[in-house]
Amino acid sequence: ICERQKLEKQVLETRDDEQRRFSHDLHDGLGQYLTGILFRVLALERDLAADGSPRAESASQIAELVNETIAQAHDLALGIDPVPLRTNGLKCALDDLVKRLCRSRSIECEFECDARVECGDKAAATHLYRIAQEAITNAMKHSGATRIAVRLRKDAGGASLAVQDNGSGFAVDDAGCAGRGLTIMKHRAGLIGAVLEVQSEDAGGTLIQCRFALPQTTVAA
Incomplete structure (x- = not known):
């Protein structure tokens, strides 16, 4: 039984390590790309608004959607690797x-x-x-x-x-x-x-x- 418990623990720890790597890739990779897209959309919104274009509102809506996607990606990454490596x-x-x-x-x-x-x-x-x-x-x-x-x-x-x-x-x-x-x-x-x-x-x-x-x-x- 002890050997089985050790093996099960090793399997779970290996899986947790893989999930941790995936979480970091999700946060540092996809999260950064989405943030870059958000900045570009916000810049586009400002330019359109300065030109008096009615499309500025559409750009604003896109920015809101991207921002929501960033929040969802953050929550997903947090759910995969929830416990931070720090005190408390x-x-x-x-x-x-x-x-x-x-x-x-x-x-x-x-x-x-x-x-x-x-x-x-x-x-x-x-x-x-x-x-x-x-x-x-x-x-x-x-x-x-x-x-x-x-x-x-x-x-x-x-x-x-x-x-x-x-x-x-x-x-x-x-x-x-x-x-x-x-x-x-x-x-x-x-x-x-x-x-x-x-x-x-x-x-x-x-x-x-x-x-x-x-x-x-x-x-x-």
Whole structure:
């Protein structure tokens, strides 16, 4: 079992490395080209407006479309490689995730983080991010929740990542559509030596909590 887990972890890490390279190419390549196009269109709009041409409005509309495309490319690149290589990378990534997923939905979302929590390992941080992403997506798709809270906190012996909603809830042994997502989350947790706990009732509300170890330097702080 240990050898299988090591192999699965290596496969996922290789895939994550490939996704990271693709994300950088998308951001630094396509993103830069689109930005160049935007500058040219804006210059064209100014020239047309200076000449009193009615086509200036069309150029302005094209500029808006290009700007929206740049934003979508940025979001796509961020979704592929979400956790930045810097201090508090997981915290920043989760904060952005909550804002992006709840931006266009009538759901109240909040993110709380203990300043002392620092994962320290990008691969583990990415797995934790994906667990939160899956939990939030499940809540939005299946629970009918109007409120979702994401919390990253330090506790005895390590830290915990929790996603809680006020949705319809479900019987954990009969998760239905959400079952595959729970299986993936548990698998990711196992790969980083974490423990995933699910508390849900038919009466309503679900809490998904992942407990994980912190680097020794962080625990001792």
